[in-house]
Amino acid sequence: MPELPEVETTRRGIEPWLVGHRIEQVIVRDRRLRWPVPRALPARLRGSTVKAVGRRAKYLLIATDTGTAILHLGMSGSLRVMDATVPPLAHDHVDIVLDSGRCLRFNDPRRFGCLLFTTGDPLRHRLLADLAVEPLSQEFDSDALWRHARGRRTSIKAFIMDSRSVVGVGNIYASEALFRAGIRPGLAAGKVSRERMAILVMRIREVLTEAIGVGGTTLRDYVDPSGMPGYFRQKLFVYDRAGQPCRKCRTTIRQYVQAQRSTYWCPHCQR
DNA sequence: ATGGGCACCTGGCTGC
DNA sequence: TGCAGCCAGGTGCCCA
Numbered sequence A: 001m002p003e004l005p006e007v008e009t010t011r012r013g014i015e016p017w018l019v020g021h022r023i024e025q026v027i028v029r030d031r032r033l034r035w036p037v038p039r040a041l042p043a044r045l046r047g048s049t050v051k052a053v054g055r056r057a058k059y060l061l062i063a064t065d066t067g068t069a070i071l072h073l074g075m076s077g078s079l080r081v082m083d084a085t086v087p088p089l090a091h092d093h094v095d096i097v098l099d100s101g102r103c104l105r106f107n108d109p110r111r112f113g114c115l116l117f118t119t120g121d122p123l124r125h126r127l128l129a130d131l132a133v134e135p136l137s138q139e140f141d142s143d144a145l146w147r148h149a150r151g152r153r154t155s156i157k158a159f160i161m162d163s164r165s166v167v168g169v170g171n172i173y174a175s176e177a178l179f180r181a182g183i184r185p186g187l188a189a190g191k192v193s194r195e196r197m198a199i200l201v202m203r204i205r206e207v208l209t210e211a212i213g214v215g216g217t218t219l220r221d222y223v224d225p226s227g228m229p230g231y232f233r234q235k236l237f238v239y240d241r242a243g244q245p246c247r248k249c250r251t252t253i254r255q256y257v258q259a260q261r262s263t264y265w266c267p268h269c270q271r
Numbered sequence B: 001a002t003g004g005g006c007a008c009c010t011g012g013c014t015g016c
Numbered sequence C: 001t002g003c004a005g006c007c008a009g010g011t012g013c014c015c016a
Helices: A004-018 A041-045 A142-149 A156-161 A171-181 A194-213
Strands: A023-028 A050-056 A059-064 A068-072 A078-083 A092-098 A102-107 A114-118 A254-258 A261-265
Touching (some): A004 A050, A004 A059, A004 A078, A004 A102, A004 A194, A023 A041, A142 A194, A156 A171, A156 A194, A171 A194, A171 A261
Antiparallel strands (some): A023 A092, A059 A068, A078 A102, A092 A102
């Protein structure tokens, strides 16, 4: 579920509870995530102190003095900080118990998430090494993105969701950014002009920043580490609004499946 | 090289 | 009420 704004909201929510704290123990109730939680992970983390909580794309990086835990929320994952004595519920797969008596609890019904550990530079881990630029960084440059799109026949929507173009743009915010940029989602990436690509880059930045500002989007089950939903849903122009009137021009919002994902758009506002 | 499709998994909702 | 069918915030990998 979570896209970049939800992951960043999660990062900000857990950071103050983790940094500077010692990990007392790690309880793995179910190792069967997208990749099995390494058997050695609890022992590797036990006794270490959390130095920082970072993020690269949608991966959370919990850096400790013995190595870094790499955590992805997949489609349905969420992290909560709570008293370690609170009884676990279904799908509470992992607890990272801190010296404060609290724990970081990883819940993931669909188990598409992962929890891995590396002693090396996490940015060189095979899952992270080939990722494109962060959308909220200076390096996210529209001319570079435009050049990268030369000759590409894939749709602009699939293109901006491809982590080799830019990271962090998932199904909700891809539709929303394209609406704001006035670009039809099915347009070939290679057909987007330099000028329109510059607008698109601005809109991607804008929509992600606004979403982070209100704690992300909750459609079904996403909650932040304190259990609160995100409020960006009220700001969505097209996502999950098929059949409803466009909030700008009242034209009926359309939905179709593109590369196995639902795409929402306004045929009047987007060309 | 690029694009497209599949797989992984559970739960919630819809419609018969 | 029951149940089959469909859908879901991701992404690595395989195939043509």
